[in-house]
Amino acid sequence: MDFELRDKVKEYVYDIDTYIPGEMVEDYIKLASNENNYGPSPRVVETLREYADKVNIYPYREGEVREAVAEYCGLSRENIAAGNGSDELIELVLKVFKGPVLYFNPTFGEYRICSQILGERFYSINLEQDFSFPLDRYLGKAKEANILFLCSPNNPTGTAISLGDIKKILELGKPTVVDEAYFEFCGETSAPLLREYDNLIILRTFSKAFALGGLRAGYAISSPEVVELLYKVRQPFSVNSFAQVAALAALDDVAFMERNVEKIKEDREMLYKKLGGRFRVYESDANFVLLDSAPMTSQELFKRLYEKRIIVRKLGGFPGFEGDYTRITVGTSEENKKLIKALDGIIQ
């Protein structure tokens, strides 16, 4: 049958920029997706094995997960909504609240993609040329928007936004998302502001510091009213049983995560110094570093490292900014040594 697809599709769907995940090749060192290459706690692995023969039962440990997350955050269960990664929570926020959306550039691509998916209008403003946060310009543009996205520490620049700036934005009284996917590598959080601001929605994930990226578990921290609304628009079983039990096991062994985060933070400083001798590198509060690869192109750097079986994230140019950018995840100590050695062979 002759089917005129174009006539049947919502017009805006053709404009959506499909998310492109970081490349993965078995036996290569992957430093492209800000994962934690030390992997999850052995307690997580053991729990997943034990759970393998229980997957006939629908997920039922949501309450326990919310309770355990609340304890980790020093809040109560009513403040926590679990999600299928923080990606899902971004979408849920956009399902609950009216647009338009405001975010800044460069930042995590999902704010824009999810706005497009939901047919929501969106605006963006550029960070300053040194990637610092342009508070006044953001406040100015925020007048035209209703959902405000902030990423702190920001992916891909690694920079955090000060609590003072976040407070000034919350004062506008608009739903404000602070994406803290990299919180554990930075240590600073907006969570204390929840006492004063019901419009604050913090997003966190088990994908980064807790090393559960493959399982898809994240959570939102907000007022009980907002949390209830997020649950209204969420699929009932979006966090699967493996993700639930893994999150619980990970929270039962926070010390394991903290030890690895410490190693990653030490190596982040080491990489910053070593890479800084060769490229323009940005100081990061997350588990990655951003660099401008000049005089090499990001494509050339990617290719040369790929030949040495190391995969980094080639970002290229950001509209409105000079430079050709590459983001490199801080791997395990052994991987980071190999990265430095590989770079020594590339740039003399």
Ligand SMILES: Cc1ncc(COP(=O)(O)O)c(C=O)c1O
């Ligand atoms: C800033 C930011 N937010 C959210 C996510 C998505 O995390 P999750 O795996 O929880 O969906 C990422 C992943 O890279 C990220 O960088």
